Amino acid sequence: MDGRDKPGHDEFIRHGPDKIMLELIVISTLNGVLYGMLLFLMASGLTVIFSMLGVLNFAHASFYMLGAFFGFQISRWFGFWPGLIVAPILAGAIGAAVERYGLRRVHKNGHVAELLFTFGLAFAIEEIVSIIWGKVPVDYRTPELLDFPAFTIFSTNYPAYKMFMLAVSVVIFLGLLVALKKTRIGLIVQAALTHPHMVAHLGHNVERIFMLVFGVGTALAAVAGVIAGPSLVTQSNMAALVGPILFVVVVVGGLGSLPGAFIASLLIGLLQTFAVSINGSLGSVFGPLGPELAQSWLSDIWNVSVAQVAPIMPYLLLVLILIFRPMGLLGTRES
Amino acid sequence: MTDLASHAAALGAAPPRPTVSDRLKFYGIWLATAVALLVLPQVFSSGGSLTTFSLVGISIIFALSYNILLGQTGMLSFGHAVYYGLGGFLAIHAINIVGFHKWPIPLPLMPLIGGVAGLFFAALIGWVMTQRSGTAFAMISLGLAELVASSALILRTFFGGEAGISANRTKLFKVFGLSFGPQIQIYYLIAAWTLIAIIAMYALTRTPLGRMCNAVRDNPERVQFVGYDPHVVRYLAFCFSGFFAGIAGALAAINFEIANSAYLGATQSGTVLFSTYIGGIGFFIGPIVGAVFVTVLSLGLSDLTQVWQLYFGLFFIAVVAFAPGGITGLLMMHRPLIRAGMLQRMLPSYLIAVVPTLALCTGLMMMIETIVHYTVNPNESPNIKAFGIPFNAERPSVWAISAVLIIVGFILARMSWTRVGQTWDATLSAARAKVHAT
Numbered sequence: 001m002d003g004r005d006k007p008g009h010d011e012f013i014r015h016g017p018d019k020i021m022l023e024l025i026v027i028s029t030l031n032g033v034l035y036g037m038l039l040f041l042m043a044s045g046l047t048v049i050f051s052m053l054g055v056l057n058f059a060h061a062s063f064y065m066l067g068a069f070f071g072f073q074i075s076r077w078f079g080f081w082p083g084l085i086v087a088p089i090l091a092g093a094i095g096a097a098v099e100r101y102g103l104r105r106v107h108k109n110g111h112v113a114e115l116l117f118t119f120g121l122a123f124a125i126e127e128i129v130s131i132i133w134g135k136v137p138v139d140y141r142t143p144e145l146l147d148f149p150a151f152t153i154f155s156t157n158y159p160a161y162k163m164f165m166l167a168v169s170v171v172i173f174l175g176l177l178v179a180l181k182k183t184r185i186g187l188i189v190q191a192a193l194t195h196p197h198m199v200a201h202l203g204h205n206v207e208r209i210f211m212l213v214f215g216v217g218t219a220l221a222a223v224a225g226v227i228a229g230p231s232l233v234t235q236s237n238m239a240a241l242v243g244p245i246l247f248v249v250v251v252v253g254g255l256g257s258l259p260g261a262f263i264a265s266l267l268i269g270l271l272q273t274f275a276v277s278i279n280g281s282l283g284s285v286f287g288p289l290g291p292e293l294a295q296s297w298l299s300d301i302w303n304v305s306v307a308q309v310a311p312i313m314p315y316l317l318l319v320l321i322l323i324f325r326p327m328g329l330l331g332t333r334e335s
Numbered sequence: 336m337t338d339l340a341s342h343a344a345a346l347g348a349a350p351p352r353p354t355v356s357d358r359l360k361f362y363g364i365w366l367a368t369a370v371a372l373l374v375l376p377q378v379f380s381s382g383g384s385l386t387t388f389s390l391v392g393i394s395i396i397f398a399l400s401y402n403i404l405l406g407q408t409g410m411l412s413f414g415h416a417v418y419y420g421l422g423g424f425l426a427i428h429a430i431n432i433v434g435f436h437k438w439p440i441p442l443p444l445m446p447l448i449g450g451v452a453g454l455f456f457a458a459l460i461g462w463v464m465t466q467r468s469g470t471a472f473a474m475i476s477l478g479l480a481e482l483v484a485s486s487a488l489i490l491r492t493f494f495g496g497e498a499g500i501s502a503n504r505t506k507l508f509k510v511f512g513l514s515f516g517p518q519i520q521i522y523y524l525i526a527a528w529t530l531i532a533i534i535a536m537y538a539l540t541r542t543p544l545g546r547m548c549n550a551v552r553d554n555p556e557r558v559q560f561v562g563y564d565p566h567v568v569r570y571l572a573f574c575f576s577g578f579f580a581g582i583a584g585a586l587a588a589i590n591f592e593i594a595n596s597a598y599l600g601a602t603q604s605g606t607v608l609f610s611t612y613i614g615g616i617g618f619f620i621g622p623i624v625g626a627v628f629v630t631v632l633s634l635g636l637s638d639l640t641q642v643w644q645l646y647f648g649l650f651f652i653a654v655v656a657f658a659p660g661g662i663t664g665l666l667m668m669h670r671p672l673i674r675a676g677m678l679q680r681m682l683p684s685y686l687i688a689v690v691p692t693l694a695l696c697t698g699l700m701m702m703i704e705t706i707v708h709y710t711v712n713p714n715e716s717p718n719i720k721a722f723g724i725p726f727n728a729e730r731p732s733v734w735a736i737s738a739v740l741i742i743v744g745f746i747l748a749r750m751s752w753t754r755v756g757q758t759w760d761a762t763l764s765a766a767r768a769k770v771h772a773t
Contacts, residue, residue, distance in 0.1 A: 056470045102656065109659040112411050115473060116612060117655045119413075123605065124648035131642055131703075132710050240601065244481040247474040255471060304489050312489070315482035322463050322475060 023154045028273050034162060036269025037169035041224035042242070043249045043261040044176060045217025051256040052192045052213055054111060055103060058118035060221055061243035062125040066091045067222025068229035068238065069133055072140040080143035080230075088222040095218025099211050122239065130236035142230040165227045172223060180258075189213060248314045252321045254331020263329055268314045275310035365534065372526040376519055385518045391630045392522075392529040393586045398610045398622035399536050400579030405608075406616035407540060408572040409552030410465070411473045414480025415580055415607050420599030421456050421483075422449030422581025423588035424494060427502045430589075434506040441510045446528050446585040453581020457574045465569040468555065480604055487596040499595025502588075515589075525586050532579055537619060539575060548572045606633075609647070613654050615661025624662050639722050642707055646700075675766035684751070684758040691747035698740025701726065705733050 046060045067087050074083035098121065106117045142161040149157035180186040188209060192199045200206045232238070249268055253260030321328065353361070376385055397419055404410040426449040433440045464475050487494040494500070505516045513520055539545050547568045550558050555565040588594045597603065606629070614625020636643035658665050672678045700722060708719055708728035719728050726733060 050470075054470075056474065102652075106656055106659075109655075111470065112405075112409075113655055113659050115411060115470065116608075117652060119605075119608070120648055120652040120655055124645060124652060127642065127645035127648055131645065131707055134711075244477050248478050251471065251474050251478065308489060312482055312485040315478050315485070318475070318478040319463065319482065322466070326466050 019154050023156060024277055026153055027156055027158065028277050029270070030158065030162070030166070032270035032273035033266065034166050034169070034269070035273055036266035037166065037173065038224045038228050039246065039249055039269055040262050040265035041169055041172060042221045042246050043253070043265050044173075044258060045220040046246060046250055047253070047256060047258055047261045048189060049214055049217045050250065052189065053099075053103070053114075053210055055114045055118065056247075056250075057214075057217075058115060058243070059098075059122040059125060060118075060218070061239040061246055062122045063091050063095055063218040064221040064225040064228075064242060065129060065236070065239035066094065066125065067225025068140065068234045069129055069138070069225075070222070071226035071229050072133075072138050072234055075140065075143075080141075084223075084226050087226045088219040091222030091225075092215040092219025096211050096215030098218075099214035103214075104207070104210075122243070126236060126239060133236065135236050137233045137235040140229045140234040159231075161231060165231060168223070168227050172220065176220075185209070185212075245314050248318045252314075252318060252328055254328025257328065257330040260328055260330030268317065271313050271317065272310050275313050276307050278306040365530075368533075369530055372530060375526075376522055382518060385522050387631065387634060389518070389522050389525045389590050390634070391627050392525040393583050393590065394607070394610060394626040394630050395529055395623050396532045396579055396586065397583035397607050398614065398626040399533065399619075400576045400583060401607045401611045402616055402619075402622040403536065403539070403548070403572055403576040403579070405611060406621065407545065407552065408548040408569055410468060410569060410573070411476075412604075413473055413477035413601075413608070414483075414604050415476075415576070416599055416601075416603035417460075417480050417483045418453035418457050418577040418580035419584035419587070419603060419607075420487075420594070420596075422453040422584030423594040423598045424500065424584075425449055425452035425581075426585030426588045427500045427594040428493075430502040430504060430507065431500075433508075434503065437508070439508045442504055442507045442513075442515045442589065443510070443524055443527075445507075445589060446582045449585020449588070450578045450582040453584065454574055454578040457577020457580075461570050461573040461577065465566055465573050468551075468565070468569065480599070480601065484596065484599045484601065487599055494596060495594075497596065499593050499597075501593040504589055504592055521590055525590065528582060528586055532582055533623070536579060540619060544568070544571060609651050613651065613661055615663035615665075615667075617660050618663045618667060621661055621663040628662065640704065641711065642703065645703065649699075671766050671770070672762060675769045677762055677766045677769070680762045680765075681755075681758060684755045688748065688751035688755050691744045691751055693744075694740050695744030695748050697724070698737040698744055700724075701733060701737035702741065704728065705737070 042060060042064055046057055049055060049057050049060070070087035070090050071080075071083040074086055102117060102121070103114055106113050142159075146159075146161040146164050148160050150160040150163045151158055178186075180190055188199060188204055192209070199209075245268065249261060249264045252268070253262070253264035375388060379385075379388075397415075400418075401412070401415050404412050404415070426445050429445055429448045430442070460479060464472065464479065467475065488496065504521075505514050507515075515521060515524065547558065547563055550561075550563075551565045551568045551572075558565050558568065584594075584598060587598065610625040610629040611622045612625070613629060614623065615621030633643070633647065636646065640646065654661060660668070669678060669681075672681065701724075704719055705728045708715070718725060
């Protein structure tokens, strides 16, 4: 994800290619699953909100960013652990308020207006964050309790904080699963995924469920922000960086499909992490076949390394999915 | 039987030809626009205003091309800048190549190359994109825009990396001795293309294709029953939209003599969405109004306040929430009242509502500017001036004043706008009754 754990050239000489390969695979898989789980924390809320309200929350990644910055501010005042609890609650409350006082009003103007409302909101939140915390990255540190290497594979120390991130996201994932499958509200949410109108006809207070779902969904995104903040970069453009990838996850997984979002999150997490750790380029693999290509105007494509294309991998996947499976991996709904 | 026959004959006959006065009115508007574009630089001849007019012209074409998608075909795109940017890049490369080989192709034809580039890429990407409509299309457009924008940074030879590609527009083949060095010549070039593009896009809305676009927007299922494929209609609209966006991008590249990756980026896509929606997507003239408004505002606001983008975002949210028809939508709402001559009945309640709304906005503005003073530039003088209102940000009373303005302004504004709504309903029914009676 951030390239810090990549094995270097010296180790390559010391251990030989096999161990390095294994090390790379283990570390990249761990990082990829971790990134995928973070993506799923956000994408799950986005998917449920989309399925129930029919609104694609463009500002969803902004709540991830709010979570990170709230967590940072609270960690400065009271420490990391209170931030882990309070920041998502704050962000979730803001999310619920946005639904109650913003989206509900815009709802009568149609889906385009709702989407544009959240688009404007994302724009405004980014501006507000950069006014309050500035445009440069803030110093959001991992808690001292977790500031040690969890284990060592060959020569790479794997930080305990990353294991903690993984644990938190897995616990929340399991909690979400139980809540959806075993509780009453989970049943209603599940029903609303496939038959939103029927749920309303059955006399549930749909408006309150919507507000709740929106609040919980944005709070989940904020949890992702709080735990990702110290490990990744906490900066006012982080929402703009993650937002489009989140939409790719939702489209690739299939609009309104939670299992689809889960698979797509892991897929994109692994894809991007493995791409970052591969240094080869077309030129280095096929170089002997066409040496003249390295000089032609195609040289950019020929010489670019896989690691450099990693940021556009999700979008390439999106294009492929659109061509071969326009509904998404597990999607059933047209729009 | 004869009844039916005459009815059929009436159906088959051509629609009644427009009267002379209607035609005069129609062509008069275009003539007036052309004359206005000609005279404008004579009235405001400073360099700054010429630059502004040029930018406004470019964003008018761009916003109108965007409205082919959003307003006319109902496709919300978050990546329209892709075609704008690719048009710009192709035009820059064309200028460089033509200048290098000394081919006899003058600068005024370059926007056409940008347009063809936009059309080509829209035709290439559009088929896959337009398979879906609605929210899925919006997300896909965003993903593809990100793909192109990130690829632009990788393909350095073509896109020039962060610095971009520059060109010299004066080195081309000259017609009528025009060098296109001075801004006034560029203004006329942009004005001419703007007029051509506006007329072409207006004509497009009057064609059967333009009508089918509206049908696809309103009821795609019904369109299928009639025998058209909504996908094809969306695709054609997408291609036309890409063509005109490419023209706008090429004009921008000519104007700045540079094309860089910012042309393709999310900010550019967002700006055109803002201008089009704020202007109003329901009327052909809406994007024109929006482009003028947003361009002038973004040039003017940055002098007035440091955080103009925040105000801009808040303004956009307010438009979406309270005036989904945009500026033109708001104005056009009053047409029945003007026809019935009852507009003056609304004015008093508007005036009453404006006062607390202004108070609310002033309070918000003071609050935001004070926070900005503390967080962004804490070491500068506390005597700040925003929107021409000077105040001392470090005085505690500022907080109290702005809080009072916000709270009281909010409560009063709510009450007065409810009153406006009631007066509106009453006046509108009265106006309708009057029109029906006559």
